[in-house]
Amino acid sequence: MKLSDTRDIKATPGEVWTAILNPEVLKECIPGCESLSGSVAEGYEAVVKQKVGPVSATFTGLVQLSDIVEGKSLKISGEGKGGVAGFAKGGADVSFEPIEGGTRLTYVAEASVGGKIAQLGSRIIDSFAKKLADEFFTRFQEAVEEPEPAEVAGEEGAGPEEQKKGWFKRLLGG
C-alpha cells in the first residue's frame, strides 16, 4: 500500500531539516512510541505500542534514516516485530522544498504488515496506516511550527500538548 501527502510547514527548510534528524523529535512524532535511542548513523532502536483492530502489540525494532541528501530529502524506514501479533514495516521518502513562508514537505510512504495483524486486521490496515502517517506528520508539523494561539489542543489533553507545540522551534530559536 502506498500513501502520499504534502504539508506546508511554517518554518525554514533548515529548521525542518534539523528537526527531522533529531531523535527527540522522532520519538515525539512516532505515534505510540515508548522509547527511541540511537543515532542517525546507527539507526534508532524503538519500542512502539499500537492497536490494530483487535490486535494490540508492542513492536520493537529499528528505525533508520537513509538516502540522506542534506537539506533536501531522506528516507525514514522502520521495521518492528510484535511477537505473536506479527510484524509491521514501512518507509517514507520525504523531501523538502522552500516555499513562501516556509517549507513544503512531501512524503510517499509504504507500509506492509504480516502475521496475525494481516490475518485479522487486513480490512482496516489501509486506513490505519494512513492515520499513522497523518499523525506522524501532523505531530512533526506541530513540533516545528510556532503554536497558533487560536488552536485548541486535540483529544490527548490540552496542557501537555500545548507545551509540546513549538517546543523544538523555541529550543532552536532561544
Add this chain to the structure above:
Amino acid sequence: MPKDHGIGAPMKRREDVRFLTGRGVYTDDLALHGQAAAVFVRSTVAHGRIKSINPTKAAAMPGVLAIFTGEDFKDVGGNPAGWLINSRDGTPMREPKRPVLAHGKVRHVGDAYAAVIAETLSQAKDAAEQLADDSVIEELPAIVDMKAAVADATNRVHDEIPDNLCFDWGWIEDNRAAVDAAMKAAPHVVTLNLVNNRLVPNAMEPRASIGEYNPGTGDYKLTTTSQNPHLTRLLVAAFVLGIPENKLTVVAPDVGGGFGSKIYHYGEEALVLAAAKKLGRPVRWTAERSESFLTDAHGRDHVTKIELGCTKDGQILAIRTETLANVGAYLSNFSTATPTFLHGTLMAGPYKVPHVYVNVKTVFTNTAPVDAYRGAGRPEATFSLERVIDKMCRELNLDPFEVRRKNLLTPDQFPYTTPVGLVYDTGNYQATLDRAMAMADVAGFDKRAAASKARGKLRGMGLSTWIEACGIAPSHLVGILGSRVGLYDAATVRVNATGNLSVMVGAHSHGQGHETVFAQIVAEKLGVPESSVEIVHGDTSKIPFGMGSYGSRSLAVCGVAVTKAIDKIVAKGKKIAAHMLEASEGDITFEDGKFSVAGTDKAKTFGEIAFSAYVPHNYPLETLEPGLEETAFYDPANFTYPAGAYICEVEVDEGTGKVDVVAFHCADDFGNVMNPMVVEGQVHGGVGQGIGQALCEFTAYDENGQLLTGSYMDYPMPRAEDVPFYNVDYSCQTPCTHNPLGVKGCGEAGAIGSPPAVVNAVIDALHRGGHAHVTHIDMPVSPSRVWQAVNG
C-alpha cells in the same frame, strides 16, 4: 410403507445422542496425567531464510521443558506425497522434502520452524513468543501468483526446483494431436477462462494431537484429529519417524468434521510424538483457529482455460483444458492426485464426447499446501465443464436443457469407456435430468421470473448435470494412475458370545453417520436388531486396517467389506447350524436371523449359533474352530459413478449485486440408498458448501504472501440465510454393478454439482435482465463482483 429398520430405513443417527448432548469425546477433551503443552513458532513471512534461532532465553523461561527446531528433524524422513505423477515428457514430478519443522527456509505464513513444550499452555505460548523474537528470518520475495511463479526462474519456493513447477501433466498425452485436430475442425469453439477459488476447509473442530510414549514398552500412541488413522500411522511410522508400525497406535476419537483437511498427516503429529519420547510424558497440541486458517490444507485454487468445440446445434465434439493448479509450499499427501486423476479423468462429464485433452501444470507457491477438499478435483472439472456448456448455449442461442439431453450418455451405452480413462458402469442421466426439471417446475419459470421482477429482482435458472468418480478406489487402477498405496478397506465382524456384535471398520466417521448406517446393514444382513450392533472405528489397535474416509468411499468400499465379513459369518454359522441340527450344510438356509433346515421347521436362531460358537459343547470341533469373528478386506473392481442434475434459481438485485439462492433442486442417482435421511443430510451439507464456494468463500493472499482472510471477519462461511430449503431427490437409482450393496456414495455430490448451477443461474438472471455482455463471473459471485460485471 417405508421401512423402520435395516437397509433403506431413515434411522435417526445414534451418534447424534452424544453429539447433541455434549458427550462427544474429541482429542482436546482428553486430559492425560502429566501432560505438557506444545506451541509452534510459525513464520510470519511467506518466504524467508532462517538465519538463526537462539533458544537460550526461551529455554530458561518458567515451565519450559523442551525446544525443537528443524535441526532436530533434519535426519528423519519427510512427509511424502501419496501419488507419483509424471510430466508429459515422462519425467517424474518434483518432490521436495516436507520436514516436520521447517529447516533452512520457511515457505508460507504459518510454516512452523520451531516448537516449545512447557508445563502449561500459557508458559509454552510465552516462550514461543520469546523464541520468535530471538529468531532471525531474512524475508525473501514471496511467490504468490502462479503465472509469475512459473515465469520467474530466479525466485524459487524450493531452491532445487527452478521453475516452481511440480509437474506438467497431459491426459491423455497420446490423444493430444487428435483433440487439437478435432478442435480445429469444429464448426464452433467456445473459450472460457476461469478461476476455481481457493477455499479454507474450516472444520468445526480445529486439528489437535496428543503424543504419548511408554519408555517401559517402547510403545507410542498418537491421538489425533484424523479421517484416516491407519494411513497416518503408516506415514508417521514408515516415512517420517521410523517407528515400527506395531509400536505405534493411532487413535482418532470423535472428530468434528474434516472435508478432506484431516485426511493428511501433518508435522504437528510427528512433533508431539517425538516430544513425548524425549520427555517421557504426554505432549498435546490443539490448533487455534488462526492456525487452522494458516496451516490446514486448503482446497481448489485452479486457474483454467477451457475450450469446447461443437456443432452449431450444440453437439460437443472436443474439450481441451489448460490449468494451473496451486499446490502451495509443500506437497500434501493427496495434492498431486487431486488436480490430476481426480480432475482430468472427469473432464468428459456425463457426456458423449469423442475428444478430450487435459493439461495441468502444478505450481509451488509461498502459500499453505493445497489438497483434496470435499469433491477434490471433481468440483473443478464439473465447474469448468458446466460453465463452458452454459456459455456455448448462450453463444449459439440454444436451450441448456436440450443441449444436455442431446449430449448425455444414454442408458444403453453402458458400460462406457470415456476418452479420459474411466469406464462408467451404469447410469441414467436422462432420468435425473427429467426428475430435476419436474421438481423445479421449469415450465413455470417465466411466471416466477415475472413475480421476481415485480419485486425488483432479476430471476435466473441454472443447470448442472454432474458426474463424479468416487468410492475410491480399485487398487489396480489407482496403482496404474500413480498411487503409492492401495485403496481397499477392511472390517471385522465380531459376534460376541451373547449374540450381540462389535463391528470394527476401517472407515472413520467424523460426521457421516457410519455408526448408524453400518449398523443398519449388519442388522439387516444378520436379522438382528440394530441396537445389538456396535460400530467401532478410529483406533488402529482395534481395527484390522483402513484407508480412511474420503472420496465418498466409506459405504462403497468399507461398507462392502462389512458385508463380505458378514457373508463369512453366515457361512460359518451354517456349518455350526448343520452340526447342531444334524443336517447337511448345503441344506441350511439363513433368513431373518434364523438358520433353518430347508423344507423343515428345524431351526436355530442367530443367538443360539453364536452361543454355541463360544460354548462349544455340541460343536464340530474336529473340523471347525470355535468363536464367531470374521474379517474381510474389500478392493472394488472400479470406481463408482454417482451422477445427477441440479437446478438452481437465484434472484439478483441489480442495484446492489446481491445474489439470493431462492430454490435448489437436486435429483441424484446414488444407486441404492441405505439411509435416506443420512443421504439427504449429506446432500444438504455438500450443496451448502457448494453455495458457499459459489457466493461467499474466498481465500486472499496479498502480494507478500500474507493471508488476508485469516479469520471469520474476512472469510465468510455460508450461513443459514445464504441457503434455501433444499429440494432433494434420490429416487432415480441405477445400482452400482460391481459392489454387492449397489451403492455409489453421496458425500461429495452436493459440493461437486452445485457451484456451476449457482453461477449459471446468476449469468442467466443477468442475461434476462439485459446484461448480455456478462459472459462469466468468477466465484465467489459476491455483490461487488456482480455489480462490477453489470456496470462494466
